Amino acid sequence: MPMSGPEDHVVKSEITRSGPDYALVKLTPTVVDILKEYGPGAIAGSFPDHRPPPGIRFGIGDTVAVSIFEAAAGGLFIPAEAGVRPGNFVALPNQNVDLNGFITVPYAGAVKANGRTPAEIQKDIVKAIGNRAIEPQVVVSLITQNTSLISVLGEVKTPARLTANAAGERVLDLITRAGGLSGPGWESWVTLERGGKRATVPFGALMYQPANNIWVHPGDTIYVYREPQVFLAFGAFTIGGSFGGQAQFSFDMWKISMAQAMAKAGGLIDAQAEPAGVYVYRREPRELAERLGIDCSKYAGPLVPVVYNADFRDPAAFFLASKFEMRDKDVLFAANAATVDTAKFLQFARLVIGTANDTIVTANNAQILKISTRQ
Template identity: 60%
Template structure:
């Protein structure tokens, strides 16, 4: 085979390789066209492509985690008695000689009698002489006082009653986990927020940016970063009697691949970071290889979120919809969008190579192959020249 014919064959092979995409070439991930086009393999996991726009960011912001999500956040109502609470009852009469105050007690500094402290029994009642069992469970002190007066008004002299909670054993708030003094303490009658309850437990042990708060109420649970309670007051809802607040530490991370300045796993080191901050943490985009228009964020979204993003969720099965977000850093406005787009825990950040980089790899590979194949031809040609020169020598 002549050298010219060999070169033509190699060029034809190179052209075929370029047209087919040269999938055997080394690379750090899929090309931007592969990501945008979707899967070529029908057995691969399907995903949805979503371009980051101001409207998309507004949708995602509306689904940001809120401590009140699924749990009502109004102030708690009046504390009510429960089984086991210790209650004090004091009964007043307008004059001596009535049901409780004898005639000779006129010299006393008040016509009243205080009953021994008693627990709300398992039936939810307390006992008052001459009034019998008075319902106390799930009632406020004022409601119990009114029941006592109604039961005694036909027997005592203008009776009045004062009911006080001596020891609170049921309207409790539990704060557990990574706090300095885990405890179960009585709810504050004046009302308190979740941060107030955590403060009563000594505050979180670690730094707030990697601390999470889980609230459980009436069988429902919701979790938010601790920093959200501090910086977004609407998330710092009221704690209710019976709430369980669990504080734990879990560093938030994301991973970066592709044509970023550095690859690997990175900690947020903040309670939240934007896409722009995440790209900066990963060393920015590689100036010699990255395609600024092909920066992607891989994330699993709930079906209701994906539907709001315009994804046809009927094509997907399972509770999580794989979504790939795309942002264009060739557009100057993309940087503003990146400062608003919030990264989430375990997101995957991928920057694709520019098409020219892949073409250069192909050309480099062709050059390597042709040079390797051409070496024997050059060597044989040089040997022929050497023999001819020896024959021509005098």
């Protein structure tokens, strides 16, 4: 008989005709708790080093200022007649770190600056001129920062390459410096890339799960884009006021539960749905699948097709459904009850019998009309 999806007993048999193979997992409190640990693309898990970024180091192209102080006039840099000046120091002209990573200081020569902190450079300069200047002290400062930059791109109001803050900043701080989001938060996703590695989370995961709002390091790239999270509903749902069908629904928030998704789809059709046959189709990471007790030896690739089954004949299933979080592009399916096919067949049989009866009645009426005409 015609139907909008597989029968309940076929899904539970885990038999597929066209592939891929899938694993059936019954929704239980243990399963729900395990799934909570595997949120949608947690940045905190992809970048486990949660320490603040290291101090800013100079790079090739940065503009550096060097000031040298002496304890008294008449030394290497301060002439004797300068004793009346306020402060015995000389400020060297600003200079860029050259292509070889050096700056030049009189009487100290070329001093390596690339990849080093101001304190390290100051120490080298003092060491180089210590035997010639009078108790020298050196201050090295960054004038123009051209290398310790962080790129914030995509759906923000002012995309830019921003200078790293010496005090350290987190992901949300950089998005704020770029003007904030240009679209609704529940439609926005944030990707952080560092050293060739990347992780993506919904913007809400940064707001409501502070562990994801990690420190940003110089050289990182933050990319913000908009993609509404959706799920697809098939089967015995009252979609759009009609009995059965299929539709795509937007989350309209950064996360929703299975119970909310079922409500968006109009709920189960009382006269059609099998309460024990409500399913969520999803591909899960192999590591998660193994924790769920699935034998992953027959599945190739990093993702395993998993079908979660909720039995709403059990009153407790509604509590589980309110904790089970839907993911972007999930497929929600409600199977028909076994009696539906019987009802369809009986209706079909009545249609055939009715059609046959209509033919007989029509023929009889034609015969009666013919006899009446002869008389």
